[in-house]
Amino acid sequence: MPDLATTRRTIRIQAISVGLALAPFGAAFGVLCTEAGLGTWEALGFSSFVFAGSSQFAAVSVLAEGGTIVAAIVAGLLLNLRSLAFGVSMAPSLKGSILMRALMSQLMIDESTAVASNHESYALRRYGYLWGGLSVFIVWNSMTWVGVALLSGTGTLVHDLGIDATIPAAFLALAWSKLSSLQHRILAGVGAVLAFLLVPFVPPGIPVIAAAAAVLLLRPWRDR
């Protein structure tokens, strides 16, 4: 059984590597913002106030493709419904004053929850959550700035370096760990096919929202 200092050190290293791993994805978000016509402050507003990677990408992609405001918001929110479930599982570890809970809640993302979930005790879960969340927050916002402010004026560099391909690659990597289960493979397949078939016929953003309907096939309201 490792002592507390060692465990905490392991958590910090894990949290920092999780943050750094998201660096190219953050830059890609900044680039996407430029393509969608957003300025530096708008891009940073998304990365700090929304602070939910896949939701930000979904919403800004819809705007970049010329979709409506409502489609952008719905796509972003549907993708982030999981933070409700994360919040429920993290709640007992995040006690404190109203202000503390309000601040800590903003860090409720996949990565902070993942770092926390490796531990049993509430104190270590909270430690992992805060380190994971803050590490991602710092890297994510810095790299959004890099993407929107530094890479945007470089003409075809984004295209030549293949930065646009990091977006589907990151989405794929986010879904990948779930695909070991048959249920999730079915969901992914149905969602992908629905989106592909709908793209030519419906406004931007709608294919992604419609893909959510794949969940209904599994009848999640049934008790098992």
Place this chain on the structure above:
Amino acid sequence: MSDAVIVMVSLAIGTYMLKAFGPFFLANQRALPSWLKRFAMLLPTPLLAALVITSTLTNNDQIVFDARIVGVVAAIIALLKRAPFVLVVIIAAAATAIWRLLTGL
């Protein structure tokens, strides 16, 4: 307000409500109804799969097949080899870049 700001503010508020619901109201370990929890956990998979499709194959609302596909195939291979997230993303960019360099597409 620009469209982007409207989307940002609405999404920030909506997302924050989802994030904060647990820490604010459920500190005493009550759980979500199990159907809602299942729903919330299943939802990202088809949405992410749809986003993979739209961000690989669309341009201005049309299906197009271009060098991004090479990047995604490279990413799949990297994921099958259990590469870490950051490597998967870099490999996808590199494969796409090399393909564009070689073919000029």
